[in-house]
Structures are given as C-alpha cells and as structure tokens.
Amino acid sequence: MADDVNGPAAPVSRGRGRRPADEVRADVLRTVGELLLTEGMAPFTFERVARASGVSKTTLYKWWPSKGALALDGYFHAVENTLAFPDTGDVRADLLTQLHAFARLMTRTPGGRVLTELIGASQTDADLADAYRRLYSGHRRRLAGERLRRAQEVGQIRAGVDVQVLVDQLWGAVYHRLLIPDEPVTEDFVTALVHNLLDGVRGGPAPAG
Amino acid sequence: MADDVNGPAAPVSRGRGRRPADEVRADVLRTVGELLLTEGMAPFTFERVARASGVSKTTLYKWWPSKGALALDGYFHAVENTLAFPDTGDVRADLLTQLHAFARLMTRTPGGRVLTELIGASQTDADLADAYRRLYSGHRRRLAGERLRRAQEVGQIRAGVDVQVLVDQLWGAVYHRLLIPDEPVTEDFVTALVHNLLDGVRGGPAPAG
Numbered sequence: 001m002a003d004d005v006n007g008p009a010a011p012v013s014r015g016r017g018r019r020p021a022d023e024v025r026a027d028v029l030r031t032v033g034e035l036l037l038t039e040g041m042a043p044f045t046f047e048r049v050a051r052a053s054g055v056s057k058t059t060l061y062k063w064w065p066s067k068g069a070l071a072l073d074g075y076f077h078a079v080e081n082t083l084a085f086p087d088t089g090d091v092r093a094d095l096l097t098q099l100h101a102f103a104r105l106m107t108r109t110p111g112g113r114v115l116t117e118l119i120g121a122s123q124t125d126a127d128l129a130d131a132y133r134r135l136y137s138g139h140r141r142r143l144a145g146e147r148l149r150r151a152q153e154v155g156q157i158r159a160g161v162d163v164q165v166l167v168d169q170l171w172g173a174v175y176h177r178l179l180i181p182d183e184p185v186t187e188d189f190v191t192a193l194v195h196n197l198l199d200g201v202r203g204g205p206a207p208a209g
Numbered sequence: 210m211a212d213d214v215n216g217p218a219a220p221v222s223r224g225r226g227r228r229p230a231d232e233v234r235a236d237v238l239r240t241v242g243e244l245l246l247t248e249g250m251a252p253f254t255f256e257r258v259a260r261a262s263g264v265s266k267t268t269l270y271k272w273w274p275s276k277g278a279l280a281l282d283g284y285f286h287a288v289e290n291t292l293a294f295p296d297t298g299d300v301r302a303d304l305l306t307q308l309h310a311f312a313r314l315m316t317r318t319p320g321g322r323v324l325t326e327l328i329g330a331s332q333t334d335a336d337l338a339d340a341y342r343r344l345y346s347g348h349r350r351r352l353a354g355e356r357l358r359r360a361q362e363v364g365q366i367r368a369g370v371d372v373q374v375l376v377d378q379l380w381g382a383v384y385h386r387l388l389i390p391d392e393p394v395t396e397d398f399v400t401a402l403v404h405n406l407l408d409g410v411r412g413g414p415a416p417a418g
Contacts, residue, residue, distance in 0.1 A: 052293050089218050092411075119388055120332025125326045129390075155412040164392055165382075165401045166410065172385025173377035179328055179388065181338075184374055192374045200409025201375065202301075203364040 001088060028053045032070060033078025038109035041117045044071060068118060068128040072135040075114060079105060090152035095194045098147075099170060105191045106178055107158060116178050169197050194203055229385035234272060238263045241279060242287025245358075250326045253280060277327060277337040281344040284323060288314060294352060299362035304403045314400045315387055325387050337409060350376055378406050 012016035031053040035044060044066060050057045064070035082105055086094045106112035115136075122129035141164065157163065170193050177185045240262040244253060255276060259266045273279035291314055295303045315321035324345075331338035350373065358373035366372065379402050386394045 016251060023287040024268050057297065057319070116332045119356060120329040123329025123388065132389065133391050141391050152412075155408050158412045161405065161410045162397075162401055165398060165405060168382035168385045168392075168398075169378045169402065169405060171330065173374075173381045175385050175388070176377045176381025180341065181250040181344050182342050182350050183377075188371075189377075195364055196370065196378060197405060198409055200407055201366050201370045203361075203367045 023057075024055060028055055028060065029074045032074025036071060036075050036114050037078055037109050039112055040113050041071065048069070066127060066131065068121070068125070069131040069135060071114065072118065072131055075111070076136050076139060079111065083140070084144075085147035087147060087150065089154075090118060091148075091156040092194060092198055094147065095170065095198075096191065099174070099190050099194060100187065102171065103185050103187075106174065107185050112178055115175075119175075128207075134165045140171070144171065166197060170194065199206065216334070230359060231404050233264060233268075237269065237279075238283045238286045239270075241283025244289060245280060245284050246287055246318050246320055249322050250280065277330070277334075278340040278344060280323065281327065281340055285345050285348060286319070288320060292349070292352075294356035296359065298363075300357070301403060301407055303356065304379065304407075305400065308383070308397065308399050308403060311380065312383055312394050312396075315383065316394050321387055324384075328384075328388065349380070353380065362374055362417065364408040375406060379403065 017063065020046070028049065032049055035052060044067065046057050046060050049055075049070065050060060058103060068094070082101055083098065086097050088094055098138065118128065118132060121130060122132050144167050145163050148157060148166055150157065151157045157166075173193055174185055174190070177183055180198065183189070237258065239301070244257065244261060253276065255266050255269050256332060258264075258279065259269060260287055269279065291310055292307065295306050297303055315324070327337065327341060331341050345357065353376050354372050357366060357375055357376060360366045361368065366375075382402055383394055385400070386392055392398070
C-alpha cells in the first residue's frame with residue numbers, strides 16, 4: 001500500500017530505530033483531534049500540527065494532501081467514541097442517547113464550529129467537499145445506517161423505510177440549525193426530533209401499538 | 210403595495226420627473242432575482258446589477274450594504290411565488306406540493322448553488338449570516354410555520370408539536386443533502402420526508418386513524 005511508510009521525521013525515533021508509520025500516524029491524528037476540540041479551526045495549520053506532534057511537515061503533507069483532509073481525519077477519530085451508536089435493543093432510547101451526545105459535542109465544544117466552517121468552505125472548494133464526504137460524513141452516515149437497519153431488522157422501524165432519509169431528518173435537522181441559526185439546538189429540540197420521527201406528528205386518533 | 214411596479218428597469222427617469230424610490234427598488238430586486246436564477250452567484254456584482262438595472266452603484270450601496278444582502282433580498286422576492294404555501298385544507302398534499310417545488314428550484318436552477326454558497330460564506334462572515342437570517346431564512350421559517358400552525362389548528366398536526374422543529378425535519382433535511390451531498394435530493398426522498406414525519410417510522414401494528 002502506498003501509504004505504508006516507515007520513515008517519519010523529527011524526534012519520532014524512540015530508543016533504538018524508528019517507530020512504525022501506523023503508530024506515528026495514529027499519534028498525529030490524536031494530536032489533531034486534541035487541537036481541534038480545544039482550539040477550533042482558526043489556529044489550525046500544518047505548522048502547528050508539526051510542532052505539537054514532532055512529525056515533519058513533509059511527512060504530514062505526504063499523508064494528508066490538505067489542511068482540510070488532515071483536520072477531518074483527526075476530527076473523525078477524536079469523536080468516534082463520543083458519537084458511538086449504542087445498541088441496548090431499544091432504538092428510541094439509543095437514538096436519544098446518541099443525538100444528545102452529538103448535540104452536546106456540537107454546541108459545547110469547538111467541534112461544532114470546526115464542522116460548520118469546513119462545510120462552509122466546502123461549498124466553493126471541490127477538493128475539500130470530496131475530503132469531507134470521504135473522511136467524515138460518509139463514515140458517519142454508514143455508522144448511523146447500520147444502527148437504524150438493525151432496528152429495522154427487529155421490527156422497531158417499519159420495513160420499506162429508507163433509513164438514509166432518517167439520517168437527514170435527525171442529524172441533518174441539527175446541522176440545519178447549526179448552519180442557519182434562526183433557532184437554537186436545545187435538549188428539547190433533540191428530544192422532539194426523535195419522537196416526531198418515530199411516532200409521526202399527524203393529528204387524529206392516537207396510533208395503536 | 211411597494212412591489213406593485215409597472216415599469217421595467219433602465220433608464221430610471223421616464224417622461225417627466227423621477228420614479229418613486231419604491232418603484233426603483235422593486236425593479237432592482239427583480240433584476241437581481243433574474244440574474245441569480247439564470248447566472249448564479251459567480252458573476253454577481255454591484256457593477257453587474259447597476260448595469261442591468263440602470264440604477265447607480267451609489268444608490269444600490271445606499272439600500273443594500275453588501276453584495277450578500279442585495280442577493281438575498283432579490284432572491285427572496287424572486288422565489289416567493291414558486292415557494293408559496295398552498296392551503297387546500299390537506300396538509301399532507303400541500304407539504305408535498307411545496308417541498309417538491311422547493312427541491313426542483315434547488316436542483317434544477319442555479320438557486321440551489323446561490324443558497325449553498327451564501328450559507329457557506331456565512332459560516333465565517335457574521336454580517337452575511339445576519340443578512341441571511343434577516344432577509345431570507347427568517348421569512349421562510351415564518352411562512353412555513355404559519356401553514357403548519359393552521360394544520361395544527363384544524364387537528365391535522367398533533368397539539369403540542371413545536372412546528373418549528375418540523376421545518377428542520379423537512380426543509381432542513383433537504384438543505385443537509387444540498388450542503389453535504391453524500392446522497393442526492395430525489396423526488397422519492399422529498400416524498401419520504403413528508404410521509405415519514407406525518408406517519409412516523411416505527412414498526413409494530415399499523416397506526417389507527
């Protein structure tokens with residue numbers, strides 16, 4: 001594989017010999033995630049990551065062709081645990097758990113600004129838009145889809161429903177308020193998203209079941 | 210009504226004396242809307258609007274402090290009829306009609322690119338973000354809310370539902386696919402948004418009513 005590189009830069013060596021590339025790469029991603037979740041995108045540069053990780057800019061550029069790609073790769077790994085999809089067997093409870101964690105990440109850490117700025121810039125930067133989908137949103141959609149399809153298999157979501165549409169009506173609805181902040185992302189909002197979509201909002205006799 | 214304009218644009222004077230400011234202003238907005246829906250944002254400048262409308266740049270700047278504000282004001286008026294909310298008494302049919310018209314505007318005219326570029330730029334431009342909400346999204350939210358509340362008053366949407374959340378689960382879901390195009394905005398997608406939200410997607414016995 002072209003990315004299987006052994007030679008990192010800077011003071012990467014430890015004891016005898018060089019550390020494996022995978023280890024260095026994982027270190028860089030961890031450093032990137034920490035920088036983004038504490039400082040946001042504003043001070044984020046290859047220079048800053050090189051200094052904080054002790055890996056040369058040359059090596060960073062070799063692995064990540066742009067600042068956006070480096071940020072997205074690091075961010076994805078930094079939030080993977082926070083955004084994990086629980087499976088307690090109750091899709092309503094699990095969606096509430098995950099969406100509240102997601103909303104907290106977006107509103108109470110610099111994570112929200114990181115993503116909205118990258119989404120914003122990607123509207124006029126085709127390479128960044130591609131990196132965004134490939135390194136972040138594509139994975140997030142896939143993971144959400146897997147949990148929703150398991151709910152469908154056990155009959156908690158109706159057969160025939162396209163679960164990818166639900167991704168837009170839950171997480172997409174949150175992004176909508178983050179990107180066009182006419183209304184705030186509150187706990188009540190997040191709770192309503194899940195109940196509205198599972199139960200439906202039309203009036204008339206209470207649904208059975 | 211301020212929008213009741215008889216005359217076309219350039220030259221501004223006609224017969225004797227000057228035209229009223231409201232008339233000139235409405236002409237400019239119509240010109241802006243036409244430019245945006247045929248050419249998009251790329252060639253859109255004060256210069257271009259001044260040339261096409263026969264109104265001086267000085268006057269344009271007096272009324273609209275930025276290119277974004279001018280574009281949003283013109284765009285809002287240009288799409289007002291296309292995006293009108295029908296009220297046939299059947300909220301499901303009316304939402305389907307309006308959302309399909311909205312999706313067509315977003316995917317088959319430069320309108321979609323105009324909005325996604327303005328939303329994108331507004332992530333790092335506070336003045337543009339303010340103009341976006343004040344001149345476009347705030348009005349659209351209010352109009353959608355009015356139609357949804359009428360449906361709630363006649364019992365077609367459950368009492369207690371916050372109709373502003375529905376705005377994010379319908380139009381917001383479309384914006385999500387426009388801004389992060391992992392999945393396409395299709396007719397089936399738009400239809401599913403409405404049925405999912407009105408009927409709910411949870412499995413189990415079919416709802417009564």
